[in-house]
Amino acid sequence: xxxxxxxxxxxxxxxxxxxxxxxxxxxxxxxxxxxxxxxxxxxxxxxxxxxxxxxxxxxxxxxxxxxxxxxxxxxxxxxxxxxxxxxxxxxxxxxxxxxxxxxxxxxxxxxxxxxxxxxxxxxxxxxxxxxxxxxxxxxxxxxxxxxxxxxxxxxxxxxxxxxxxxxxxxxxxxxxxxxxxxxxxxxxxxxxxxxxxxxxxxxxxxxxxxxxxxxxxxxxxxxxxxxxxxxxxxxxxxxxxxxxxxxxxxxxxxxxxxxxxxxxxxxxxxxxxxxxxxxxxxxxxxxxxxxxxxxxxxxxxxxxxxxxxxxxxxxxxxxxxxxxxxxxxxxxxxxxxxxxxxxxxxxxxxxxxxxxxxxxxxxxxxxxxxxx
Numbered sequence: 538x539x540x541x542x543x544x545x546x547x548x549x550x551x552x553x554x555x556x557x558x559x560x561x562x563x564x565x566x567x568x569x570x571x572x573x574x575x576x577x578x579x580x581x582x583x584x585x586x587x588x589x590x591x592x593x594x595x596x597x598x599x600x601x602x603x604x605x606x607x608x609x610x611x612x613x614x615x616x617x618x619x620x621x622x623x624x625x626x627x628x629x630x631x632x633x634x635x636x637x638x639x640x641x642x643x644x645x646x647x648x649x650x651x652x653x654x655x656x657x658x659x660x661x662x663x664x665x666x667x668x669x670x671x672x673x674x675x676x677x678x679x680x681x682x683x684x685x686x687x688x689x690x691x692x693x694x695x696x697x698x699x700x701x702x703x704x705x706x707x708x709x710x711x712x713x714x715x716x717x718x719x720x721x722x723x724x725x726x727x728x729x730x731x732x733x734x735x736x737x738x739x740x741x742x743x744x745x746x747x748x749x750x751x752x753x754x755x756x757x758x759x760x761x762x763x764x765x766x767x768x769x770x771x772x773x774x775x776x777x778x779x780x781x782x783x784x785x786x787x788x789x790x791x792x793x794x795x796x797x798x799x800x801x802x803x804x805x806x807x808x809x810x811x812x813x814x815x816x817x818x819x820x821x822x823x824x825x826x827x828x829x830x831x832x833x834x835x836x837x838x839x840x841x842x843x844x845x846x847x848x849x850x851x852x853x854x855x856x857x858x859x860x861x862x863x864x865x866x867x868x869x870x871x872x873x874x875x876x877x878x879x880x881x882x883x884x885x886x887x888x889x890x891x892x893x894x895x896x897x898x899x900x901x902x903x904x905x906x907x908x909x
Contacts, residue, residue: 543811543818543822544804544807544808544811545582545585545586545804545807545825546821546822546825546826547807547810547811547818547821547822547825548578548582548800548803548804548807548825549578549579549582549824549825549826549828550820550821550822550823550824550825550826550828551578551803551806551807551821551825552575552578552579552582552803552825552828553824553825553828553831553832553880554824554876554880555571555575555578556571556575556576556671556831556832557831557835557875557876557879557880558571558872558876559571559572559575560670560671560835560836560839560861560862560875560879561839561861561862561872561873561875561876561879562637562861562862562864562867562872562875563872563876564867564868564872566773566774567773569772569773569774569776569777570769570770570772570773571773572773572779572781573769573772573773573777573778573779573791573792573795573796573799574769574779574795574796574798574799574800574802574803575779575799576674576734576779576780576796577737577741577744577780577792577795577796577797577799577800578796578799578800578803579674579678579828580677580678580681580737580738580741580742580744580745581741581742581744581745581748581796581797581800582745583678583681583682583742583745584682584685584741584742584743584744584745584746584747584748584749585745585746585748585749586745586749587682587685587742587745587746587749589700591686592686592689592690592693595686595690598682598683598686599683599686602678602679602682602683603679606675606676606678606679607661607675607679609675609829609833610657610661610664610672610675610676610679611657611658613669613672613833614657614663614664614665614669614672615654615657617664617665617668617669618645618650618653618654618657618663618664618665620665620668621644621645621650621665621668622644622645624668625644628854628855628857628858629840629857629858630642630667630668630858631855631857631858633853633855633858634853634855634856634857634858634859635667635858635859635860636667636859636860636861637864641858642665642666642667642858642860660729661675661676661679661729662676662729666860667836667858667860668836668837669833669836670836670860670861671832671835671836672832673729673730673734674832676728676729676735677734677735677738678738678742680728680732680735680738680739681735681738681739681741681742682738682742684735684739685707685739685742685743685746688707688710688739689703689704689707692706692707700750701746701747701750701751704743704744704746704747704750705743705747707739707740707743708740708743708744708747711736711737711739711740711743712740712789712793714736715733715736715737715740715784715788715789716786716789718733718736719784719785719786719788719789720786730782731782733781733782733783733784734780734781734782737780737792738780740793741796744793744796744797744800748800755801755804755805757805757808757809758805761801761805762802762805762806762809765798765799765801765802765805766802768795768798769795769798769799769802772791772794772795777791777792777795778791778792779792780792780796807821823884824880824884827883827884827887830883830884830886830887831879831880831883831884833883834882834883834886835879835880835882835883836860836861836879838878838879838881838882838883839861839862839875839878839879840857841878841882842862842871842874842875842878843856843857843859843862843863844857845871845874846863846865846871847863850865850866852865862875
């Protein structure tokens with residue numbers, strides 16, 4: 538079954554590591570390399586797991602998407618909302634230091650908090666941008682996947698097209714819609730940030746469905762892996778666009794290409810890792826199966842390394858409020874520590890939590906005479 542495909546699990550593990558490295562403000566060429574393809578990886582992997590059975594039972598798919606994306610988004614957005622002013626009291630956030638463009642965050646008033654609750658519940662926005670900056674992905678994948686399902690049912694129900702042809706048609710329609718957006722300055726105002734990421738997400742979700750159909754054709758070869766790496770490296774050198782909230786017509790040519798080639802590069806590399814097996818494969822599969830927690834907690838985990846960097850360079854302690862990491866001297870190797878901690882701390886936390894739950898469950902099941 539596709540859900541047990543170790544290659545895709547390793548792919549997801551590599552993708553979330555790349556995301557954490559990108560957020561850690563790694564050297565420019567490495568960051569540009571990562572951003573050309575790392576977010577399309579997640580949408581292609583999600584499309585890979587789409588099953589045709591959902592076309593006949595769309596409500597079960599929508600329910601699954603809401604349980605897996607909307608519910609954790611709301612839960613953790615509200616948790617971070619409650620913690621926001623506490624971060625200020627503890628000195629983790631402040632109004633002096635912020636992101637690399639100079640923006641800072643502020644404590645919330647009761648009115649601010651109430652408005653954010655409304656935006657969280659009804660717009661999947663309003664989350665704490667400085668501690669939950671990657672949460673846009675929940676909304677992006679939710680809308681992209683449900684949008685794909687709706688379009689697939691409409692096209693298949695009203696045209697002679699079926700199967701993979703419908704997915705290809707959705708990819709073409711999505712590119713046409715994005716081109717129309719760019720040409721006319723269109724923005725979908727009901728979706729935060731105009732919906733551009735969601736549009737690209739639908740394209741790559743459909744690409745994942747197509748890839749699943751033709752997966753056997755993409756035979757793993759070392760020279761293909763090397764060629765794709767060189768192509769993505771060249772794209773990083775040229776600083777081609779990733780899945781951000783702005784774009785130009787040229788992105789219609791570059792992003793589908795870099796996103797697809799980057800996925801194939803990661804897929805082939807994951808195939809070699811899965812074939813070798815061993816500790817590396819098990820670790821990446823574990824990471825790939827727990828991407829949610831890394832997405833949720835990697836930014837707060839960065840603060841541990843920020844404390845170290847402040848001590849090492851004798852910086853102003855308020856620089857811990859920098860988002861996502863301290864911007865001082867990005868030519869050093871603190872990005873490596875940020876990356877290790879950003880991945881490692883969430884994994885240790887979820888592993889420890891599961892062990893605790895397992896031990897408590899075992900204690901409850903233990904006969905009373907043994908407990909005594």
